[in-house]
Amino acid sequence: MNDSVKNAVRTKYAHLARQALSGSTCSCCSSPDFSCSAYTAAETAGLPAGLAQSSLGCGNPTALAGLRPGEVVLDLGSGAGLDVLLAAQRVGPEGKVYGLDMTDEMLELARRNQRASGISNVEFMKGEMENIPLPDNHIDVIMSNCVINLAADKAVVLKEAYRVLKPGGRLAISDMVWRREVPHWLREQVELWAGCVAGALTEAEYRRLLEEAGFTDVKLEVTHVFSEADLPVGHLSEETTEQLAPYAGSLVSAFVQARARGQV
Template sequence: MNTNEEIKEMVKQKYSEIALQDQDTNASSCCGSGGCSTEVYNIMSDEYDHLDGYTADADLKLGCGLPTEYAKIKLGNLVVDLGSGAGNDCFVARHETGESGKVIGVDFTEAMVDKARINAEKLGFNNVEFRLGDIEKLPITANVADVVVSNCVMNLVPDKPKAFGEVFRIMKSGGHFSISDIVLTGNLPEKIKNAAEMYAGCVASAIQKDEYLQIIKDAGFTNIRLQKEKPIIVPNDILKNYLTEEEIADYNSKPNIIFSITVYAEKTESCCEPKSGCC
């Protein structure tokens, strides 16, 4: 891949295309809600339809976990969803935070923000807001979020330390996040790592699991723990677009290295002045 800005533009273009498709086209093209596996986008999503607040029109099947299910959202919370897409996680979060809370979704694809706003308007939600913005420079005030969620998006951000630094900045002391993402436990074949489609599909953009968790720690978060982990198996009909038959056989002969994780972490409450006796 090339520069960070070129990577962002490539991802933005791909997700704009997905946002502009209707459900039927989206399904038939396999770039989201379809059942075929000729695209990498639809091989890792979990089913949301058992969760209260689920909205089918907002579910583009682009996630790799169920972060809102594990996010411990309470009534009255302010929740921020990073890479909010058509709004699915925001609407599930809104059910948990209730009318007394607020949900802010941030996405850097204008077509996705437009789609999410239309969905929110149809549902009559006046406490769900969608903002156009970059995760590396969030359009959100510091120290306001009780909970941050994100579903298979942080791995697409070129500067991950900066992104998690932004999560720390916007979060209140005592707040926490639940983020689902793709990580690696080994090395991908170079042909996959250099494929734009596999980058936009969250595979080639993934970093090593240990490195990912260290970035979270370095950002200042504490009580870091995995809430869920599952292997991601890339089908041969996708691999054949990038690898020879011999290379596919070699890849499949090795232990799986692509995983979806849902990770939880907290922003520890700031201690007041030692002389007050609270520390």
């Protein structure tokens, strides 16, 4: 399942990146209208045209993370680079923001957007969330936008996040969350996993995995409830669509916060 999920996610996001590189807009983890509305015009002013419209997120973690000048930030699954560039403006030239992504096409797109923005306190890295290419105790804040749900082994991802955070460092992520248990058939559909649905944790699972990784002060705030009309599922068979319909209203996007133990 792990390899199947990873390959499906990589294939889908490479396709979306190629769309954006060719000038098309794209959205995966939410409807385009919802994804774009998470960012204000004032926030995205001065960034490359179309960057906000290519957002694949389900929220705006940079607006909620309380970033401060001079902080070192890591964005897990940085995609086209929108949240990285916004965070870089917030931490200022004395701070730094890393963007981590496993897809070559997304890294190409992000670096193109960085060059167009003129923002220099940014570094995009190729790698996987399960094996972050950074040393222990290096990061003040970890962000992510609708990406943790895509990982097959979320326990490993959250333990890696904890490893690279400084003592007292913060986790501030937007992600998809189920408000009820979902059946195994849904969990096992790779197409729904790549669409940010099947891999979403329940709130209880999220809290448990964060605490097992070492995090404390776990908080979860619902930011959007998905109706049947705006479930981010793309094109599905009629049978799958009918099976999924009873779970509309149970899938939400949420802002998840936690803190590494200790003092900065």
